[in-house]
Amino acid sequence: MQAPKYAKPGGPAKTAEVILELKLIADVGIIGYPSVGKSSLLKASTNANPECADYHFTTLSPNLGVVDLGDGNSFVLADIPGLIEGAADGNGLGLEFLRHIERNRILIHVLDAASVEGRDPVEDFYKINEELAKYSNDVASIIQVIAANKIDLIPAEPEAIDIDEAGELIYAEDPVERIRKELETEDRKVFPISTATGKGIKELMSFVFQKLNEIQVPEKIFAQEYDPDVQIVNGTEPYYVTYDQKNDEYVVEGPRIEKMLGYTNLESEKGFAFFQKFMKENGILDELTKLGINDGDTVRIYGFAFEYYK
Numbered sequence: 486m487q488a489p490k491y492a493k494p495g496g497p498a499k500t501a502e503v504i505l506e507l508k509l510i511a512d513v514g515i516i517g518y519p520s521v522g523k524s525s526l527l528k529a530s531t532n533a534n535p536e537c538a539d540y541h542f543t544t545l546s547p548n549l550g551v552v553d554l555g556d557g558n559s560f561v562l563a564d565i566p567g568l569i570e571g572a573a574d575g576n577g578l579g580l581e582f583l584r585h586i587e588r589n590r591i592l593i594h595v596l597d598a599a600s601v602e603g604r605d606p607v608e609d610f611y612k613i614n615e616e617l618a619k620y621s622n623d624v625a626s627i628i629q630v631i632a633a634n635k636i637d638l639i640p641a642e643p644e645a646i647d648i649d650e651a652g653e654l655i656y657a658e659d660p661v662e663r664i665r666k667e668l669e670t671e672d673r674k675v676f677p678i679s680t681a682t683g684k685g686i687k688e689l690m691s692f693v694f695q696k697l698n699e700i701q702v703p704e705k706i707f708a709q710e711y712d713p714d715v716q717i718v719n720g721t722e723p724y725y726v727t728y729d730q731k732n733d734e735y736v737v738e739g740p741r742i743e744k745m746l747g748y749t750n751l752e753s754e755k756g757f758a759f760f761q762k763f764m765k766e767n768g769i770l771d772e773l774t775k776l777g778i779n780d781g782d783t784v785r786i787y788g789f790a791f792e793y794y795k
């Protein structure tokens with residue numbers, strides 16, 4: 486037979502106003518300037534169907550998809566809204582969505598290698614990383630893999646951009662080569678891709694998957710941000726700790742204590758443990774010590790009497 490092991494005696498209702506903040510949990514996040522093709526990459530590599538369009542901030546909230554590499558190998562990929570210079574100060578959509586990538590183990594940083602909008606992808610890379618660093622060191626230190634996107638728009642033949650004094654044509658450096666030269670390191674690989682043709686995506690995702698398996702990330706334990714017991718019970722209402730000479734008892738009373746008793750079943754182990762924590766955190770034990778309490782003395786809390794032991 487099952488019987489409840491823990492019950493509270495009931496007391497005045499408690500109310501609390503809470504704001505819940507959703508944090509997506511994905512293994513890998515896609516970041517980058519607006520319109521570089523982040524959503525297109527999610528679409529091309531997963532079953533997700535996010536909106537993709539040639540205007541900035543098409544994506545207004547994060548999208549998730551599963552990259553399935555076959556043989557049961559898969560990982561979760563999140564595409565987040567575009568970031569721009571000054572995002573840390575609220576420019577564009579700000580950094581509001583970066584909380585979603587806090588728990589990512591790898592970030593795919595998408596660059597527009599074809600400079601469709603005239604920006605320099607290498608500069609974009611540095612600018613966005615600056616914003617990440619302003620947001621948090623943790624996010625800035627997540628491993629990044631660079632996806633040099635839109636390679637279908639890079640002319641196959643090198644483009645003549647100038648002519649030198651001897652009348653020889655000067656050719657533009659291949660943008661992918663330039664990105665490699667400027668940004669590739671041993672820990673930061675560059676993958677030329679096209680979400681339009683699908684080129685390079687498989688290689689990128691296989692690498693990311695392999696990297697995910699390689700990196701030994703210490704299990705991140707996130708601090709509890711909100712403890713309803715502490716928030717609600719450790720209130721600001723007064724309590725009083727006095728010594729009652731006539732009965733040789735220490736008396737603890739007041740609205741804060743009454744409220745706590747309403748929530749706590751002192752006869753259960755869990756309830757009693759909570760009660761002890763409450764006594765300590767609210768400074769009641771300190772007050773008793775100040776009054777000179779000794780081991781074995783009696784503490785009366787409304788209908789309950791306890792023997793005090795340090």
Ligand SMILES: Nc1nc2c(ncn2[C@@H]2O[C@H](COP(=O)(O)OP(=O)(O)OP(=O)(O)O)[C@@H](O)[C@H]2O)c(=O)[nH]1
Nearest residue numbers: 519520521522523524525537538542543544567680
């Ligand atoms: N030719 C070509 N166009 C691409 C490629 N990848 C993306 N695009 C186009 O670029 C535009 C922007 O793509 P999105 O995927 O919406 O870009 P995003 O980075 O998600 O943009 P935001 O959500 O606004 O930050 C769309 O018109 C895409 O069709 C590519 O590899 N080649």
Ligand SMILES: [Mg+2]
Nearest residue numbers: 523524543544
């Ligand atoms: Mg998008």
